[in-house]
Amino acid sequence: MWKKGPALMALMMMIGMMANAQSEVDSIPEIDTPPYLEECLDSLVNQWYINKANQLVPDTIPAGTTVGSLPDSVYIERIAAINSPMPYTYNSIVKGHIELYTVRRRELVQNMLGLSSYYFPLFEQELDARHMPLELKYLPIIESALNPRAYSRAGASGLWQFMYYTGKQYGLTINSYVDERRDPYKSTVAAISFLEDLYAIYRDWFLVIAAYNCGPGNVNKAIRRSGGHRDFWKIYYHLPRETRGYVPAFIAATYTFKYAKEHNLYANPNNLPTATDTISINQPLHFKQVAEVLNVKVDYLRTLNPQYRKDLIPAGDDYSIKLAFADASNFAGIEDSIYAYKRSNYFVDGKTTVKPQYSTYTPDIPKNKAVVYYTVKSGDAVGLIADWYDVRTSDLRYWNNIRRNVIRVGQRLKVYVPKNKTEYYGRINDMAYADKQRLSSKSVTTNKSMPKKNGPTDPNYVYYTVRSGDNLWTIAKKYKGISNTDLMELNGLSQSSKLWVGQKLKIKPKS
Secondary structure (H helix, E strand, C coil), rough: CCCCHHHHHHHHHHHHHHHHHHHHHCCCCCCCHHHHHHHHHHCCCCCCCHHHCCCCCCCCCCCCCCCCCHHHHHHHHHHCCCCCCCCCCHHHHHHHHHHHHHHHHHHHHHHHHHHHHHHHHHHHHHHHHCCHHHHHHHHHHHCCCCCCCCECCCCEEECCCECCCHHCCCCCCCCCCCHHHHHHHHHHHHHHHHHHHHHHCCCCCCHHHHHHHHHHHHHHHHHHHHCCCHHHCCHHHHHHHHHHHHHHHHHHHHHHCCCCHCCCCCCCCCCCCEEEEEHHHHHHHEEEHHHHHHCHHHHHHHCCCCCEECCCEECCCCCCEEEEEEHHHHHHHHHHHHHHHCCCHCCCCCCCECCCHHHHCCCCCCCCCCEEEEECCCCCHHHHHHHHHHCHHHHHHHHCCCCCCCCCCEEEEEEEEEHHHHHHHHCHHHHCCHHHHHHHEECCCCCCCCCCCCHHHCCCCEEECCCCCCCCCHHHHHCCCCCHHHHHHHCCCCCCCCCCCCCEEEEEECC
């Protein structure tokens, strides 16, 4: 179905495509770091299972490998040599993503390389059965860093980052106990069906990938605004900002996995069983029943069965448990005993409803951290609280099971802070709002050493003049669709940057 040519012909075609597309991409700014992707990876690298694969490779570097940037000609030749029905392109944006993977996020990539041996065969099997490009298996690399429990700010979940309604549309069960967006097999079948449907619309894999990220409506709008072009690079500027980097990130992920050894990148152990079996469940079953009878860890059951939200498997024809092959054999031999074990401890009258004390599990305390508590006050926001305690917003949400940044007045939040600073952070809960704002690493400062004069302004942008008490979070909230991350990127600020009264910040391009 897919025509493949020799490497030399592919290289000539690549050079030709780059020449033809040069006018389209020359004006795209050089980027050293794709900020939104790097922020996403920073969040994903802290997810629950990544730290399990912590063995480092030997410190020797084989001949012919590199751990730094390479000449453009090497990247061009290697990308051209990738046999695929997709027209892989190289430019400064793709290069920025390649260097993110191969230079700045090497340990994360080595963890993903290890996990790929578990997940890729599943992806490849389904793609091959549909006669679709096997390179689509790299989509979950940029979607979830191969974490089936990944949950985005927008509410997307699982390896393939399905939104709620899209998951339901493609037959995934999502209820109080089960979220099949996190089921590796069922979500893969659904995702590939979605990709297949998108290809029937666009007949171009890069447009399919873009539509997978931002939705067909946004891609259709970009095509119309570009004058009807159906080429990713020709509609580039008409796509949402994040989607502009999505296809380049996909190309970079493909390159990184194809040429990992050339960059001295090797798989870290994934600690996942190579042989597993699936057993149907005919009664409600709690993970702790299985763990205690089979003498396995609950976390091991969560790893193999991430679709179960509350450590509980409801009864039904479609529910099952995945175990390592040996454990599955043991389960089958004493199945009735496992169902009966401490049943009254975990269920109300033997029914599916789990007792409240077992309805959720508490994440382990991060290493070298202690917990302090904060009670939410009127006017508080997740981003502000995270800023006061110098933690990531994603971590604060994870520790407290916060969805869509929704918190309520009086809610008691856990915050993990360095053990030697518990007294310092413990005082924050009783501080006045103004005092807490002065703790913010991005709040307004009156330090005389800070610059007091603004540079020239760009008439093509909307600006905001910083006032006393402002910070990036509160400023962003004044404008629809703008985040504090957008402001940092647009104004060249970092997490440690301080604002000053009278400073002019770019908000967004003028319409």
